[in-house]
Amino acid sequence: MRRVRQRGLIAAVAALAFGQPAPATAQQADYGPQYIRTGRLIDGVSDTVQVNQCIIVMHDRIERIERCGQTPRGMHVIDWSAYTVLPGLIDLHTHLADLGQSADLAAPMKASPAETALVGARNARVTLEAGFTSVRDVGTYRGLTDVTLRNAIERGDVPGPRMWVAGAYLTIPKGGGELNGVVPNEQLPPDMRLGVAATPEEAAAKTTYLLDHGADFIKTIATGAVLAIGTEPGAPELTPEQLRAIVKVAHARGKKVTAHAHGAIGIQNAINAGVDSIEHASLADEATLQLAKKHGTWLAMDIYNGTYIDEVGTKEGWPEEYLRKNRETTDAQRAAFRRAVELGVNIGYATDAGVYPHGLNARQFRNMVKYGMTPMQAIRSATGRAAEEMGRTDVGAIVPGRYADFVAVKADPLTDIGALETIDHVMKGGVLVR
The missing domain is CATH 2.30.40.10 (Urease, subunit C, domain 1)
Known part of the structure; x- marks a missing residue:
């Protein structure tokens, strides 16, 4: 059987990490x-x-x-x-080009872009070996590291899935896409604030910047986050005006927009602004799910990792704020998922891998069946339906x-x-x- 032959892999990954041209011998395949x-x-x-x-x-x-x-x-x-x-399976919500969740709030800042890229190369390999041949990577604290990793995989420098990347999070200052609670946010490295926007004009400009620098789609932060200090999942963040400005720029260039949104108001703001998909949708109520169905908006609901956060996060001493918010959203999200399945809302397979270890992406299938899908529906959510959500006709x-x-x-x-x-x-x- 044919296998990819990786020659000079260490040199290739080092080149990836430091932004240098890749060795010409990175991948040879017959x-x-x-x-x-x-x-x-x-x-x-x-x-x-x-x-x-x-x-x-x-x-x-x-x-x-x-x-x-x-x-x-x-x-x-x-x-x-x-x-x-x-x-080949598709995961619509991963964070390959990042360190992974831990109790250390400062870990993403402590790791240089080079170290982050090396970790990303490892994450890409184990994800591919687990059967996920395509992923949508929905953001990294070190902005544009995901673009670099995607390009390295496409050149054959390192093994990994096909990647479609967001470049950075579009978020309000001190919002759910920021590394809060470590240093004053204004003192964070510039590459960790590439998507911070306080006005609709800034949001549009940041969208243009990310697309100009290689992003395949745009990831917005429409509500607070479970795993971000000082934000609440139910609270809206990016304004309707900011969201509309982002969507206008992205759609004009033929690019999709997804929105991190837990709370019902934030989800509705994003759907009404024209986003293509919603990440998490943890606190979606009946009216919100009906709105998603009406607009054909996709839901990418990570209904496994609440269990991991509760078990491992508690054991490892993750911030109590994280654990509280996780407890407040996990069961609600699973109930919303079940109702979304009943209503026939568009649902793609999305795990938030990176919160829990890469390579374990398939653990979510059991929950999707437990909470309302047939096995075939769950499989199609990670194959043909996931490709449809991304607008791809070459995978899935x-x-x-x-x-x-x-x-x-x-x-x-x-x-x-x-x-x-x-x-x-x-x-x-x-x-x-x-």
């Missing part, structure tokens, strides 16, 4: 024609399960899917006939023309959704990862 035999095939866009199907891969794309027969001449065979094969499905991104598992995830927590094989762009 993209010959491949014939992949599947046992059960879930395509990510339909509710049917096909059997005895073979996928023909040319270079990094799917050429066709057909009933298995004699291997075409000149094709390399990958025999996954004992496995369920699915599209096993159909001709899309990237040859696949995962294979021995167990049947439609019988036991927890099977996706242990992926047996991963392929990205026609190259076997594991």
Whole structure:
């Protein structure tokens, strides 16, 4: 089986960290024609399960899917006939280019951009190996580190998922996107305040700056946050005027906007301003969910990590403010998720990986089924539906023309959704990862 050959990886990652050109030898891969035999095939866009199907891969794309027969001449065979094969999974809410949550409020500032990039490279690798071949990375304290990591992965300098990145958080001063409680915010490093905006004009200018510097979409902070000192999840932050200014600039350039928003008023402000999706939606009430359905707004609800924060955060001594806010939002968010499923609101798979360890992204599937989804709905939320939320037609499905991104598992995830927590094989762009 083909594998990516990483040569000079340490030098490549060091180049990433310090912003230098990548070594020319970063990735060498042989993209010959491949014939992949599947046992059960879930395509990510339909509710049917096909059997005895073979996928023909040319270079990094799917050429066709057909009933298995004699291997075409000149094709390399990958025999996954004992496995369920699915599209590579997509996580719509990750923080690869960051240190991860801990009890140390100052940790993001203590880490240099170089160290942050090195940690991001590790996070990217374990995420890919866990079967998540695409992610939407929704912000980093060290602004634009995610852009650098995305570019390094695209060049082949380091292994990782396809990344669509926000560049930085668009937030009010001392809001939910700031590193509060460490030093006076005005003394934070400039790259940690790239998205701070106090007026609609500043919000528009910051949006332009981030898009000009490589952001794929825009992440706004419409309410306070659970994991930010001095902010409350139910309290609106960016004003309707600021949100409209951001959306106007981004949409004019064909870019989507998502909004971190826990509280109902903040969610409604964001939806009415025209954002494309809402992160968390923890305190969404009936009227808010109905508004999301009316506008076709997507919800990206991280309904696993409340358990992790409560258990690990308590054990490790995370700030009591964090733990309190987590307790106040976890059950409410799960109830809102269940109601959103009942109403048929658009929902994509989103975990907030980085709050809990990268590589464990699939732990959320069990909760999505527990709180109202069928196993197939949960799978599609992380494949075809997630691609739809991002506006992508090149990932998320096993159909001709899309990237040859696949995962294979021995167990049947439609019988036991927890099977996706242990992926047996991963392929990205026609190259076997594991």
